Amino acid sequence: MTLIKSISGIRGTIGGKTNDNLTPLDAVKFAAAYGSWLKDYSKKEKLNVVIGRDARLSGEMIQNLVVSTLVGLGIDVVDLGLSTTPTVEIAVPLEKADGGIILTASHNPKQWNALKLLNERGEFLDAAQGAKILELAEKEDFDFAEVDDLGKITTNDSYIDIHIDEVLELPLVDADVIRGKGFKVVVDGVNSTGGIAIPKLLQELGVEVVKLYCDPTGHFPHNPEPLKEHLGDICKKVVEEKADFGIVVDPDVDRLAFISNDGEMFGEEYTLVACADYVLGKTKGNTVSNLSSSRALRDITEKHGATYEAAAVGEVNVVAKMKASNAIIGGEGNGGIIYPESHYGRDALVGTALFLMLMAERGGTVAELRASYPSYFMGKKKIELTPGLDVDALLEAMHDKYKGEQVSTIDGVKIDFPENWVHLRKSNTEPIIRIYTEAKSQKEADALADRIIAEIKEVAGLN
Numbered sequence: 001m002t003l004i005k006s007i008s009g010i011r012g013t014i015g016g017k018t019n020d021n022l023t024p025l026d027a028v029k030f031a032a033a034y035g036s037w038l039k040d041y042s043k044k045e046k047l048n049v050v051i052g053r054d055a056r057l058s059g060e061m062i063q064n065l066v067v068s069t070l071v072g073l074g075i076d077v078v079d080l081g082l083s084t085t086p087t088v089e090i091a092v093p094l095e096k097a098d099g100g101i102i103l104t105a106s107h108n109p110k111q112w113n114a115l116k117l118l119n120e121r122g123e124f125l126d127a128a129q130g131a132k133i134l135e136l137a138e139k140e141d142f143d144f145a146e147v148d149d150l151g152k153i154t155t156n157d158s159y160i161d162i163h164i165d166e167v168l169e170l171p172l173v174d175a176d177v178i179r180g181k182g183f184k185v186v187v188d189g190v191n192s193t194g195g196i197a198i199p200k201l202l203q204e205l206g207v208e209v210v211k212l213y214c215d216p217t218g219h220f221p222h223n224p225e226p227l228k229e230h231l232g233d234i235c236k237k238v239v240e241e242k243a244d245f246g247i248v249v250d251p252d253v254d255r256l257a258f259i260s261n262d263g264e265m266f267g268e269e270y271t272l273v274a275c276a277d278y279v280l281g282k283t284k285g286n287t288v289s290n291l292s293s294s295r296a297l298r299d300i301t302e303k304h305g306a307t308y309e310a311a312a313v314g315e316v317n318v319v320a321k322m323k324a325s326n327a328i329i330g331g332e333g334n335g336g337i338i339y340p341e342s343h344y345g346r347d348a349l350v351g352t353a354l355f356l357m358l359m360a361e362r363g364g365t366v367a368e369l370r371a372s373y374p375s376y377f378m379g380k381k382k383i384e385l386t387p388g389l390d391v392d393a394l395l396e397a398m399h400d401k402y403k404g405e406q407v408s409t410i411d412g413v414k415i416d417f418p419e420n421w422v423h424l425r426k427s428n429t430e431p432i433i434r435i436y437t438e439a440k441s442q443k444e445a446d447a448l449a450d451r452i453i454a455e456i457k458e459v460a461g462l463n
Contacts, residue, residue: 005137006428007130008314011105011114014058022113027062031069033137034101034117037129039073042098042120047075050091050118052083052159053103054251055192055216058113062103066115067153074145079155082216084193084253085116086347087163092122094162104252107225108430110218123344124316160193163349164201170341172282173353179206181360186246186259188234189214190224194249194348201349205356210241224250226257226335227380228265239263244359245366249348255335256348258355260367268335269294273373275337275351276329278358280304285328288321290314291414292423292436293333299374312411313425319344333378379437379449382427389460391426391433397459398424398452420444422452
């Protein structure tokens with residue numbers, strides 16, 4: 001059982017002991033820390049916070065605890081109920097709220113939940129703000145409101161529809177063009193809120209929808225991370241239904257993966273590549289992704305005569321780099337699309353609409369589109385951390401071993417070889433070291449990952 005406290009929020013498994021897991025007491029403590037920080041940060045007399053959750057089993061319990069805690073601090077709450085991460089993000093500025101909390105553990109299995117914290121722009125807090133909230137939670141020095149000053153709760157279950165309307169109004173999205181193509185798409189909503197939002201969006205765009213696991217029960221039918229090894233059912237269904245493609249999202253709908261018409265993975269790394277290809281073809285501007293993302297985005301960006309930059313892993317880092325470089329699209333190679341014309345947050349609804357526009361205008365099949373892009377293959381592996389393992393010393397040893405290569409240390413250690421690369425970093429959300437590799441074939445990418453894992457284990461004495 002695990003509780004992970006980081007600058008991006010608190011994430012843990014339900015049940016067990018306080019401070020070791022995400023128990024009701026931990027949820028209250030961190031909600032109180034966020035509310036207390038917000039009162040100090042905003043300097044306003046009366047505050048308003050937007051709350052939404054994915055469909056996981058513990059969501060209602062955690063939401064009741066968090067909402068009541070904020071009310072106890074004298075903060076008004078707009079309760080969106082079942083929602084998506086990007087929906088909460090767009091709701092914060094539309095409600096003129098002072099912040100937001102999304103209750104989701106994203107791609108983690110059903111026993112996990114988390115509090116993701118937003119500022120008044122509906123964007124994730126920066127490192128300094130996150131650190132301050134951790135400090136407040138540790139001190140437990142909270143000043144709750146007196147009875148006449150308690151906050152009020154307003155429920156609003158219309159925001160998924162509002163979000164869809166916002167997507168349809170984007171200048172680069174033309175619903176009539178998409179409707180004219182008569183697309184048929186299979187959707188795997190992993191029995192969470194993507195099963196509500198994505199089919200609704202597609203129906204508005206005149207797309208025939210075949211639903212798979214779109215009942216928001218929170219009982220995930222497979223591992224909810226949208227990786228190839230978890231997606232056999234939809235790959236089969238796309239072929240059986242003779243669909244144009246398949247759409248897979250994670251439980252909170254900020255990650256987006258496509259299945260090609262032939263039942264093969266389009267590749268979650270290529271979600272951003274395809275969406276950027278469409279946007280760059282219409283608008284001049286730069287792109288950003290993180291250090292663990294495919295070189296294919298750089299290649300496509302340069303083909304359009306624009307500039308690509310890499311940021312440290314983490315949405316807040318990508319957003320900061322996008323703002324600094326005036327990027328018109330960016331994101332993360334895990335299928336996260338950030339399109340500032342909509343908002344600065346990963347958004348599977350926006351990504352879906354942009355991809356449909358690309359397919360409608362370009363014609364041909366999704367498999368043909370994938371074949372038109374530079375071909376890279378990634379290995380994504382991990383090493384479980386054992387207590388007492390000095391991860392920083394381990395990464396430093398790997399840096400020293402490869403100091404003759406092109407090495408970046410802005411986030412863990414990334415080693416760029418001429419034909420491939422490897423990125424080693426400690427996860428912010430799980431007790432693991434992530435090992436990402438990329439090469440011109442899957443065999444080479446996996447071999448590089450296995451070689452590096454063996455070297456790490458040797459350095460750490462784990463063999």
